[in-house]
Amino acid sequence: MRQKLAVSKSYAGLPQALGAYAVWCLFPLYFALLHDVAPFEVVAWRLLFTLPFCLAVILVMRQGAALWTVLTTPRIVGALALSGLFIGTNWLTYVIAVVDGHVLAASLGYYINPLVNVLAGTIFLHEKLTRRQWIAVSLAAIGVALLAQGALETLGISLLMAVSFSAYGLIRKLVPVDALTGLTVETILLLVPGLGLLAWQLSTPQGLMMGTSLRLDLLLACAGPLTAVPLMLFASAARRLDFSVLGFIQFVTPTGLFLLSIFYFGEPLRPIQLVCFAFIWTAIAVFCWDILSRRKSA
DSSP: OHHHHHHHHHTTTHHHHHHHHHHHHTHHHHHHTTTTSOHHHHHHHHHHHHHHHHHHHHHHTTOHHHHHHHHTOHHHHHHHHHHHHHHHHHHHHHHHHHHTTOHHHHHHHHHHHHHHHHHHHHHHSOOOOOHHHHHHHHHHHHHHHHHHGGGGGGHHHHHHHHHHHHHHHHHHHHSOSOHHHHHHHHHHHTHHHHHHHHHHHHTSSSOOOTTSOHHHHHHHHTHHHHHHHHHHHHHHHHHHSOHHHHHHGGGHHHHHHHHHHHHTSOOOOOHHHHHHHHHHHHHHHHHHHHHHHHHHHO
């Protein structure tokens, strides 16, 4: 009975994690509708529109007291300021990579991130992987290494994206605050950088696209809930799942992005990508086999 409860508890946040990664898979469809908007403006509106959405949910769920408790606890605010810094760094690195034409480096970051999460879980949280899980991690590492060979010059961008998001997840796992309250505090702390990005974009020749058409205004306003919902699901999953498991199933996102790029956007498939994904999909299969076997034995 204890073993069964332990196995069930270790995967309690699996639906939330899969939900977050599924939403992130669909982000290219949303950003494709904003091709006329400068990437930095999109990031700024993501920051600014996430806050009112979170505050509205706080009001509806009557969690104002919990929010005030966190805001008056310097230790938690400091930790959330750090996690906000990491997620902001992740977003900006992605935008800079795309603007500079390093799309491969940005996508590679999503493949490296699960491996960084597994490493962080074993080092900082002393999580132990089963033999089958180590086999899965090794197969995934081989696949990612093959993909990284073609992007050694921009590997620093990929590593920064991977490490920043892994650090964000690790902090959110350790900080004793619920997903909604934590994200609300993070967006409050990121309000000033968001306004700074808007001011910078306003000074450029292109200026701001907000206010030029109702369609664009509505799309940019949707950046708030589209940012908040998966991050809340992710933070909730981080509190419940083993960090190694949370990281490994993140391969769902780059796999979804890969399928979208091939079947929706019509991008060509390179042989090295196919070999990489063969290793990763085999690794996912081994990982799922381990989860199902443990549940069955329990």
